Amino acid sequence: xxxxxxxxxxxxxxxxxxxxxxxxxxxxxxxxxxxxxxxxxxxxxxxxxxxxxxxxxxxxxxxxxxxxxxxxxxxxxxxxxxxxxxxxxxxxxxxxxxxxxxxxxxxxxxxxxxxxxxxxxxxxxxxxxxxxxxxxxxxxxxxxxxxxxxxxxxxxxxxxxxxxxxxxxxxxxxxxxxxxxxxxxxxxxxxxxxxxxxxxxxxxxxxxxxxxxxxxxxxxxxxxxxxxxxxxxxxxxxxxxxxxxxxxxxxxxxxxxxxxxxxxxxxxxxxxxxxxxxxxxxxxxxxxxxxxxxxxxxxxxxxxxxxxxxxxxxxxxx
Amino acid sequence: xxxxxxxxxxxxxxxxxxxxxxxxxxxxxxxxxxxxxxxxxxxxxxxxxxxxxxxxxxxxxxxxxxxxxxxxxxxxxxxxxxxxxxxxxxxxxxxxxxxxxxxxxxxxxxxxxxxxxxxxxxxxxxxxxxxxxxxxxxxxxxxxxxxxxxxxxxxxxxxxxxxxxxxxxxxxxxxxxxxxxxxxxxxxxxxxxxxxxxxxxxxxxxxxxxxxxxxxxxxxxxxxxxxxxxxxxxxxxxxxxxx
Ligand SMILES: Nc1ncnc2c1ncn2[C@@H]1O[C@H](COP(=O)(O)OP(=O)(O)O)[C@@H](O)[C@H]1O
Ligand SMILES: [Mg+2]
Numbered sequence: 001x002x003x004x005x006x007x008x009x010x011x012x013x014x015x016x017x018x019x020x021x022x023x024x025x026x027x028x029x030x031x032x033x034x035x036x037x038x039x040x041x042x043x044x045x046x047x048x049x050x051x052x053x054x055x056x057x058x059x060x061x062x063x064x065x066x067x068x069x070x071x072x073x074x075x076x077x078x079x080x081x082x083x084x085x086x087x088x089x090x091x092x093x094x095x096x097x098x099x100x101x102x103x104x105x106x107x108x109x110x111x112x113x114x115x116x117x118x119x120x121x122x123x124x125x126x127x128x129x130x131x132x133x134x135x136x137x138x139x140x141x142x143x144x145x146x147x148x149x150x151x152x153x154x155x156x157x158x159x160x161x162x163x164x165x166x167x168x169x170x171x172x173x174x175x176x177x178x179x180x181x182x183x184x185x186x187x188x189x190x191x192x193x194x195x196x197x198x199x200x201x202x203x204x205x206x207x208x209x210x211x212x213x214x215x216x217x218x219x220x221x222x223x224x225x226x227x228x229x230x231x232x233x234x235x236x237x238x239x240x241x242x243x244x245x246x247x248x249x250x251x252x253x254x255x256x257x258x259x260x261x262x263x264x265x266x267x268x269x270x271x272x273x274x275x276x277x278x279x280x281x282x283x284x285x286x287x288x289x290x291x292x293x294x295x296x297x298x299x300x301x302x303x304x305x306x307x308x309x310x311x312x313x314x315x316x317x318x
Numbered sequence: 319x320x321x322x323x324x325x326x327x328x329x330x331x332x333x334x335x336x337x338x339x340x341x342x343x344x345x346x347x348x349x350x351x352x353x354x355x356x357x358x359x360x361x362x363x364x365x366x367x368x369x370x371x372x373x374x375x376x377x378x379x380x381x382x383x384x385x386x387x388x389x390x391x392x393x394x395x396x397x398x399x400x401x402x403x404x405x406x407x408x409x410x411x412x413x414x415x416x417x418x419x420x421x422x423x424x425x426x427x428x429x430x431x432x433x434x435x436x437x438x439x440x441x442x443x444x445x446x447x448x449x450x451x452x453x454x455x456x457x458x459x460x461x462x463x464x465x466x467x468x469x470x471x472x473x474x475x476x477x478x479x480x481x482x483x484x485x486x487x488x489x490x491x492x493x494x495x496x497x498x499x500x501x502x503x504x505x506x507x508x509x510x511x512x513x514x515x516x517x518x519x520x521x522x523x524x525x526x527x528x529x530x531x532x533x534x535x536x537x538x539x540x541x542x543x544x545x546x547x548x549x550x551x552x553x554x555x556x557x558x559x560x561x
Binding site: 045070074076080084087098101102145 | 328402409
């Protein structure tokens with residue numbers, strides 16, 4: 001439903017978005033992940049037709065956003081960064097305005113407002129003026145505005161920014177629920193959000209896509225992925241290291257902590273794929289040496305690890 | 319509903335929800351009254367026309383119209399709602415027009431609330447009501463021109479005060495370049511065609527002719543371009559903001 005092809009944007013000498021391509025289909029929730037200044041907002045602004053691309057094409061439901069902006073915008077709901085709202089209106093008045101601009105009138109308009117207010121838990125502030133709302137309600141009003149016309153496509157720039165943990169949880173479950181029937185793209189710099197809500201994630205850094213896959217695929221890129229952590233009681237660290245060094249599938253052993261009597265060691269696999277055997281081999285070695293094993297655990301990989309590794313490498317040079 | 323009207327309705331709603339609109343109406347009526355009766359000496363002149371009423375409009379509007387229009391776009395920029403507005407399925411032109419119509423409609427409402435003065439002058443004598451009518455038309459068009467200029471300056475900045483000052487300066491120069499106390503001394507130094515050429519850009523001669531009941535297509539074209547050109551400039555500025 002969203003097709004982004006070789007999209008670039010430069011501001012003067014600054015390249016904010018650099019040759020970005022991806023697609024989002026119905027039923028997908030794409031998390032757009034990246035450090036501050038990576039180009040997330042700029043990309044979303046080009047998708048929603050707020051700023052024109054320097055190069056490349058955005059197609060929304062088959063409509064080129066540059067050539068058929070009105071048709072493309074009709075299909076989309078958009079929550080801009082920091083959820084701007086008209087402060088001189090009530091919540092209901094504001095949602096009514098957004099519905100009318102989108103051509104929803106009369107009884108349909110009343111229904112659309114009720115539905116959005118229900119979905120975003122805004123009943124309590126329905127008749128309240130926007131400028132007196134707390135941050136959480138402001139954000140949800142922005143959210144309600146984006147879904148007022150029940151769009152097929154939803155674009156949200158940091159939808160959980162500034163919310164408390166409960167509100168974050170609410171918004172994530174809202175996104176997950178709507179993701180079943182829509183194409184959703186949302187940006188964040190919170191990693192747990194990606195695991196909690198996305199079917200797929202793109203990591204963008206300095207305007208470039210540096211990773212694209214399901215949260216599981218991304219986690220597998222972590223160098224810790226598929227390694228094993230063994231916690232052993234009452235054995236010297238050096239003995240543990242030497243013992244685990246004899247595990248055939250092991251490429252490397254590191255001691256994570258050495259607080260007598262407990263030693264925690266990490267065993268990395270030789271090759272990423274062959275995992276099941278590594279755990280078995282570690283058990284065998286432990287049994288041969290009569291170690292007291294507290295725990296042997298497989299590491300899935302950590303997203304924050306992947307994220308840091310990918311996005312730090314270039315930044316630190318500057 | 320037509321999206322232009324939706325925009326217009328929102329703008330007017332925002333206006334009348336705050337005390338600003340009512341304060342403005344009161345100030346406008348008080349000032350037109352004071353200028354007409356005290357400074358313009360409406361009664362002493364013992365003439366049945368509204369010349370002492372209309373003659374102050376170019377000056378009154380100089381401050382009142384920028385005060386009405388200064389928030390048109392600067393407020394959208396300050397709140398960040400410009401991004402919301404421009405990602406709705408409407409063209410920037412519809413937004414520009416809708417906002418302009420709302421503020422112009424409000425100014426026309428203020429102007430029409432001066433009707434007691436028209437009663438008074440009809441009570442006192444038998445004025446040329448045709449000329450009064452064209453005077454009102456001219457006044458409304460002039461307010462529209464000032465407003466279009468303010469729309470342009472308010473798109474330039476997110477600061478309402480700067481937008482106010484810029485539009486006052488531009489409107490003031492449009493008044494002065496055709497105001498005899500400025501143009502007469504200049505006529506001594508510059509050839510006539512230069513002074514008159516510059517004066518043609520001024521609202522003064524065009525508004526004067528409409529006050530006298532003369533409807534000349536050149537004056538109408540002048541006012542239409544005075545509205546159209548700055549609104550077009552507004553759209554250019556807004557497009558440049560987005561790139
Ligand atoms: N209107 C603009 N003019 C100049 N530079 C901009 C503009 N908008 C964004 N940038 C720059 O482009 C880069 C990407 O910004 P942005 O897309 O907002 O990042 P993110 O949303 O990922 O934090 C930043 O370096 C930012 O300074
Ligand atoms: Mg951003």
